[in-house]
Amino acid sequence: MTSAPPSQSPHSESLPSDAAPSEVLRAPELARRPVRRERVVVVLAVVLVALIVCGWIPGVAGTIGAVLLPWLAIPLVLCLILAVWSARRSIVVLLVPTLLWAAAMVPAMPGVGSDAQGDPMVVVAQNVRAESGTAADSARAAVDEGAGVIALTELDADSRAAAQSVLDADYPYRYEVGTEGIWSRYPLGAGEPLSLGLGWKRAARVTVQAPAGDVSLYLVHAASVRLGKQEGRDEMLSQVADVIAADRSERVLVVGDFNAASTDPALRPLRAAADWVRPTGISPGFTWPASAPVARIDHVFTRGLDVASSTSFRAGSSDHLATRTVLAAGA
Known part of the structure; x- marks a missing residue:
């Protein structure tokens, strides 16, 4: 006689036979x-x-x-x-x-360039990197870009001599101070060095007698930034902003190595004193390091000038790309 199977609770549910x-x-x-x-x-x-x-x-x-x-x-x-x-x-x-x-x-953000009409003024600026040994190559590249004004920073004795050997014949007007050098096809007026609170000359101001009118040109090489040490750079950028804000010239152009990325708060006073020139094209215009740029630390600022284009390009073996700014002829 077989026993009946145990009864199941009406509330219990059995698992489907095919469900693991x-x-x-x-x-x-x-x-x-x-x-x-x-x-x-x-x-x-x-x-x-x-x-x-x-x-x-x-x-x-x-x-x-x-x-x-x-x-x-x-x-x-x-x-x-x-x-x-x-x-x-x-x-x-x-x-x-x-x-x-x-x-x-x-x-x-990048801006939109325009066609340069007439005879525009082309300005090339670069930190040529001291002891790179290629300042002459940088100078030749600037000439090939059709520069009317060439502004170079971080020139040591050898690189200055190399740049002079390339530029002096076709750029008869020159102004130098410390490690800064400006060569021009246009006559240059009075210039002055700017220490900007650092105790040594890291910037210069000179008047470029351009066909469209005098331009106050500032060449800046801001102090370097080290982890936790950037007071020198911040002080210099603040003072150069004050100098430019006080400049009553109709046309102002500021170029150089600012050791600050485009949106760095240290650039705010300078942005208030002059217009930051946007790189033209689709790229953000990064300039450093030249081998694989990750930041734009070489800038251009203007006041009272119309910019047709602003680009960057490789010149020499510097760790910075050069900037090329085309100013409209009627600026």
């Missing part, structure tokens, strides 16, 4: 995965906001933040892709860093 227990056990974990991804996106968004905001803070944080700012577009885009793929509800969170990044980058 492990699959059922993994179901809650699978449900939690989108939540985890959303948390990752939110954390990354907070980090991006912090890095963007750092770029607005004067001092070391602002200097580092300004260098990183253009490159934050890469993790921002990756976060957006991750959100679209697996955590769509977190897209709203990413709107905050996206809008902040766009607002922070506006002052550094």
Whole structure:
């Protein structure tokens, strides 16, 4: 006589015969995965906001933040892709860093060039890097670019002599002070060295007697930045801004190596005293290091001048690219 099978509770449910227990056990974990991804996106968004905001803070944080700012577009885009793929509800969170990044980058966005009419004035400037041994190559490259004015910084004795050997014949007007040198096809008026609070000459001012009218040309080589040590650079940029703000010349042009990325807070006073010239074209115009540029630290500022184009190019073996600025003939 066989015994009857044990009765089952009416509330109990049997597993489907084709469902593996492990699959059922993994179901809650699978449900939690989108939540985890959303948390990752939110954390990354907070980090991006912090890095963007750092770029607005004067001092070391602002200097580092300004260098990183253009490159934050890469993790921002990756976060957006991750959100679209697996955590769509977190897209709203990413709107905050996206809008902040766009607002922070506006002052550094490239501009649109125009055709230079008539006989424009072309100005080439470069930090030729002392002891690079290629100042002559830099000078020849500037000549090939059709420069009417060539402004070179970080000239040691040998590089100055090399540049002179290339330029003196076709650029009869020259002004030099310290490690700065300006060669011109146009007559030069009175010049003066500028120490700008550093105790030695790192900048100069000279009047270029251009066909369209006199231009006050400033050549600047800001003090270098070291980790935790940038007071000298900040002081120099602040003082050069004061000098330019006090300059009553109708036309002002400022070029050189500022050792500050485009959105560095240390450049704010200078941006208020003159117009920052946007690189023309689709690139952000990075100039340093020349082998693989990651930041634009060589700048051009103007007041009372119309800029047709502003580009950068490789010249010699310097660690800086040269800048080429075309000023409209009627400027």
